[in-house]
Amino acid sequence: MLFSFSWSNVFIFELELPHSSMDAEHKFGVRKLEILDKSKGFIELLQQLTICDSVSDKEFEEHFQEISSYGDDHLICVIEDDRSGKIIATGSVFIEKKFLRNCGKVGHIEDVVVDSAARGMQLGKKIIEFLTDHAHSMGCYKVILDCSLENKAFYEKCGYKQKEVQMVKYFI
Amino acid sequence: MLFSFSWSNVFIFELELPHSSMDAEHKFGVRKLEILDKSKGFIELLQQLTICDSVSDKEFEEHFQEISSYGDDHLICVIEDDRSGKIIATGSVFIEKKFLRNCGKVGHIEDVVVDSAARGMQLGKKIIEFLTDHAHSMGCYKVILDCSLENKAFYEKCGYKQKEVQMVKYFI
Numbered sequence: 001m002l003f004s005f006s007w008s009n010v011f012i013f014e015l016e017l018p019h020s021s022m023d024a025e026h027k028f029g030v031r032k033l034e035i036l037d038k039s040k041g042f043i044e045l046l047q048q049l050t051i052c053d054s055v056s057d058k059e060f061e062e063h064f065q066e067i068s069s070y071g072d073d074h075l076i077c078v079i080e081d082d083r084s085g086k087i088i089a090t091g092s093v094f095i096e097k098k099f100l101r102n103c104g105k106v107g108h109i110e111d112v113v114v115d116s117a118a119r120g121m122q123l124g125k126k127i128i129e130f131l132t133d134h135a136h137s138m139g140c141y142k143v144i145l146d147c148s149l150e151n152k153a154f155y156e157k158c159g160y161k162q163k164e165v166q167m168v169k170y171f172i
Numbered sequence: 173m174l175f176s177f178s179w180s181n182v183f184i185f186e187l188e189l190p191h192s193s194m195d196a197e198h199k200f201g202v203r204k205l206e207i208l209d210k211s212k213g214f215i216e217l218l219q220q221l222t223i224c225d226s227v228s229d230k231e232f233e234e235h236f237q238e239i240s241s242y243g244d245d246h247l248i249c250v251i252e253d254d255r256s257g258k259i260i261a262t263g264s265v266f267i268e269k270k271f272l273r274n275c276g277k278v279g280h281i282e283d284v285v286v287d288s289a290a291r292g293m294q295l296g297k298k299i300i301e302f303l304t305d306h307a308h309s310m311g312c313y314k315v316i317l318d319c320s321l322e323n324k325a326f327y328e329k330c331g332y333k334q335k336e337v338q339m340v341k342y343f344i
Contacts, residue, residue, distance in 0.1 A: 046272055053274040063275045074269070096266060097246070100218055100283060102225040103235045108280065111272060132341060141344050144318070146336040160339035164318040167332035169304060172313050 026083075028123060030130040033076040033090070035064050041086045042078065049113040070094070072138060076111075077130050079123055088115040091127040095138050107135025107143035128158045198255075200295060202302040205248040205262070207236050213258045214250065221285040242266070244310060248283075249302050251295055260287040263299040267310050279307025279315035300330045 033042070038060045046052040055063070067074050072095070079089040091112035098104050109131050114123045135143040146166040147155055156162075205214070210232045218224040227235070239246050244267070251261040263284035270276050281303050286295045307315040318338040319327055328334075 043271065050272055052272045055271065055275060059275060060271075063269065063271060067269055076271075092270075094268060096280070096282065097235065097239055098264075098283060099215065099227065099232075099235060099248075100222055100224045103227060103231060106282075108268070110268065110278075111270060136343050142340055142342045144338055144340045146316070146318070146338055148336055152337060152339065155339045158341075160341045162337050163340045164320055164338040165324060165334050166316055166318055166336040166338055167324065167327045168314055168316045168335045169330075169332045170314045171308050 028079045028081065028088070028121065028126065030077050030079055030089075030126055033064070033078050035061060037078055037080075037087050040080060042090065045087050045090055045113060045115055046111065048116060049111060072134070075131070075134050077127060077134075079126065081118070086115070088118040089113070089123040089127050091131050093131040093135055093143070095135065095140060101141050105135075105138060105140045107131070107138065107140040109135075109143060109145035112145075124154065125158060128155070132158070200251045200253065200260075200293065200298065202249050202251055202261075202298055205236070205250050207233060209250055209252075209259050212252060214262065217259050217262055217285060217287055218283065220288060221283060244306070247303070247306050249299060249306075251298065253290070258287070260290040261285070261295040261299050263303050265303040265307055265315070267307065267312060273313050277307075277310060277312045279303070279310065279312040281307075281315060281317035284317075296326065297330060300327070304330070 038055070038057065043052060043055055043060070067076065074092070074094040076090065076092040078087045080086070081088045091109060093107050093109045096106045096108060098106060109128070112124065112127055112131075114127070132143055144163075145155070145160070152162060210227070210229065215224060215227055215232070239248065246264070246266040248264040249262065250259045252258070253260045263281060265279045265281045268278045268280060270278060281300070284296065284299055284303075286299075304315055316335075317327070317332070324334060
C-alpha cells in the first residue's frame with residue numbers, strides 16, 4: 001500500500017501544488033458510474049480505500065443493475081481522466097427515507113476515494129460537492145458521512161460540521 | 173420536553189431499576205412496524221427523539237408503502253406494550269450495497285428511541301440486538317450507527333466500538 005491513497009489521509013486535500021503528470025488546467029467533470037467503468041480501473045481505485053477483492057464482469061454487472069434499480073436514491077459518481085481513460089475519483093450517496101422531519105430524507109455519503117496519482121487537484125472536493133448537491137436536489141434536509149479525525153478539516157472546508165461519533169460492529 | 177427521553181440521554185440504559193408502572197417480568201417482543209402502528213403512538217414516540225411533525229394517515233400510508241418496497245433492505249422495528257396498546261420503542265436499519273468487500277453490504281442503524289415512560293427495561297438493547305441481528309442475517313460484513321458521546325457506553329455494552337466521527341451538513 002506504499003503508493004496508494006486512502007481517504008484516511010487528509011493531506012491529499014490540503015496540497016494545492018500543481019500535479020506533476022497532469023495538466024492542472026484540465027477540467028475533470030463528475031458523472032454517474034457507468035457499467036464500462038469496471039474496465040477503466042474503478043475496482044482498482046476502490047482497492048486504494050479498503051479491502052476490495054477482484055470482481056468478475058458478471059458480478060459487477062449484476063451488482064451495477066441492483067444498485068441502479070434504486071434510481072436516484074443510490075448514486076455512485078466518478079471522475080474519469082479522459083486522457084488516460086482511467087477512473088481517478090469516486091464517491092457514493094444514498095437517500096434514506098425517514099418518518100422523522102415530516103417524512104424527511106437524509107443523504108448518506110460513502111466510499112469517497114481519490115487516486116494516489118491524482119493529488120492536489122481538489123478532486124475530492126468536486127466529488128463531495130457533487131454528492132452533496134445531489135442529496136439537496138433529492139429533497140434531503142441534511143447529508144451525513146463518517147470520516148477519520150484527520151479528515152475532519154477537509155470536510156469542514158466542504159461545509160460540514162462534526163456532530164456525533166460513529167460506532168461499528170464487524171461480523172467478519 | 174421535560175418528560176421526554178431523547179436518545180442523547182444514555183442514562184436510560186444504565187438504569188436497571190424495576191419500572192414503577194410496568195411489570196418488569198413482562199416480555200416485550202420486537203416486531204416489524206405495521207401500518208396500524210400510527211394509531212398506537214408511533215409518530216408521537218419519534219417526537220421524543222427529534223423534530224417530527226404530525227403526519228396524516230394518507231402520508232403515513234404512502235410513506236409506509238414506499239419504505240416497504242425496499243423489503244428487508246429497510247426494516248423499521250417496534251416494541252408494543254400490549255397492555256396499553258402503545259408503541260414504546262423503535263429503531264430502523266437499512267442495508268447499503270457496496271462494490272467494496274466483494275460487493276459487500278453494510279447495515280446502517282438509525283432513529284432509535286425508547287419511550288420516556290418505559291425506562292429501565294433494556295428495551296433499547298432489545299431494539300439494537302434485533303436490528304444488528306437483521307443486518308447480520310442479510311449478509312452485512314458490518315453494521316454502523318452514529319450517536320452522541322454520552323451514548324457511547326451504551327453501544328459498547330451492545331458490542332459496538334467507536335471508529336470515526338460523524339460530519340453533517342444541514343440544508344434547512
